[in-house]
Amino acid sequence: MSSQAQASPALLGVGILGAGPVTQAIHLPSLARLGDILDVRHIMDVDPAVAEAVAGRVGAKFSTSMEELLADPAVDIVAICSPHQFHATQVIASCRAGKKAVLCEKPFAMTGEEAARIAAVSAETGVPIIVGAMHTFDPGWLAAEDAWGELPEQVHTVRSSIVLPPNPRFEDFATEIVGRIPAPGNDSTGPEAIKAMLTGGVMGLAIHDLPxxxxxxxxxxxVEVLHAETLSPFGYVISLRAGNVTIELRAAMNGTWEPSWTFEAIGDDAALEIDFTPSYVHAGSATARIRTVGRTTVLGPFGHNGYEGEWRKLAELARGAGQPPSAETLIHDLEFALAIADAAAGRVDTGRVDAGSAAGSTADQEVNA
Structure with a gap:
């Protein structure tokens, strides 16, 4: 990527709030492949050593202040990669700073009320917002949407199944991580620990597929949660119903040698199956299969993944083209995730959650995969 001093005026400048592993191992490599349209101009992190080191990789300015980054005229697009509790404040500030587009990592708010405030500010300022649910921008998923016909009207079962090693393994393959903070341990199998793990699993990992x-x-x-179970060292099994659709959410982050991330939607006479690449693997898109009686249509893989897809969409929106996701869509996606997280955690109070395998887990484990 070019340095700020060498940046072409045709390029859109990117500023990133938060320089942790997701920025280092996912966003910067994605942006490196889009150097003809996007240029990283400013990196902010509360740790000055991390901010300087990460900014130095791409020839960008660094700071420890959100206000300084938002005041930088070289920044057209803001990416918010900070801890969850800061997202709403930073999204709103970015819109009010007159930036051209905002990317916010999931979840973009912690409550429905926060989401509504964000939507109102986006509408008032005209600044489009994208939430980093990268699978919605994956070319494999988009191709499936175009090809599946009436499948959504007949689906009765949906499954999201995720089996991954802990994030640091992928992060270390992708880049040299600066300033990684070890996840705190928690040996408790008590109700509060189990609630936290279920909530963290839904809002940190399942949320990628919930849209x-x-x-x-x-x-x-x-939303009615039928079963909720935690897995060791980190994972969950949640079964629920939403209207007439049965939903199964499964995830395990352990020492697996073969990662797998699949999504299925099964109807009466058609079915969709998508194999997604792990988030930290910069190796093209998902592959989708649409099956009907006697026929299977294979779509993909395509040349880029969902992270690159969302950056392409941001550039398009920043140039005044295309349509962003509607505020209603973003709010409903968040409300759906919160409802599942709350209902799963609520089963702990009834004693119906299986806590037997929760030892050694932590809801604070990084699950930005």
Whole structure:
């Protein structure tokens, strides 16, 4: 990537709030492949050593202040990669600073009320917002949407299944991580630890696929969790119903040698199966299969993944082209995730959650995969 001093005026400048592993191992490599349209101009992190080291990799300015980054005229697009509790404040500030587009890592708010405030500010300022649910921008998923016909109307079962090693393994393959903070340990199997793990699993990992799930669940507001179980060292098994659709959410982060991330939507006479690449693997898109009686249509893999897809969409929006996701979509996606997280955690109070395998887990484990 070119330095700020050498940047072409045709390039859109990117500023990033938060220089942790996701920025270092996912976003910067994605942006490096888009150097003809996007240029990293400013990196902010509360740790000055991390900010300087990460900015130095791409020839960008660094700071420890959100206000300084937002005041930088070289920044057109802001990416918010900070801890969850800062997202709403930083999204709103970025919109009010007059930037051309905002990317916010999931979740973009912690409550429905925060989401509504963000939507109102986006509408008032005209600044489009994208939430980093990268699978919704994956060319494999987009091709499936174009090809599946009436499948959503007949789907009765949806499954999201994720088996991954802990994030640091992928992060170390992708880049040299600066300033990684070890996840705190938690040996408790008590109700509060289990609640936290279920909530963290839904809002940190399952949330990547929940916008896809919601595509097949028109009655998403009627969420009933049937079973919720935690896995060691980190994982969950959650079964639920949303209207007439049965949903299975499964994840395990352990010492697996073969990562797997699959999504299925099964109807009466058609089915969709998508194999996604792990987030930290910069190796093209998902592959989708649409099966009907006697026929299987294979779509993909395509040349880029969902992270690169969302950056391409941001550049398009920043130039005044295309349509951003509607505020209603973003709010409903968040409300769906919060409802599942709350209902799963709520089963702990009834004593119906299996806590037997939760030892050694932590809800604070980084699950930005």
């Amino acid at each position: 896809l799930v919601r595509r097949f669940t028109p009655d998403f507001a009627a």
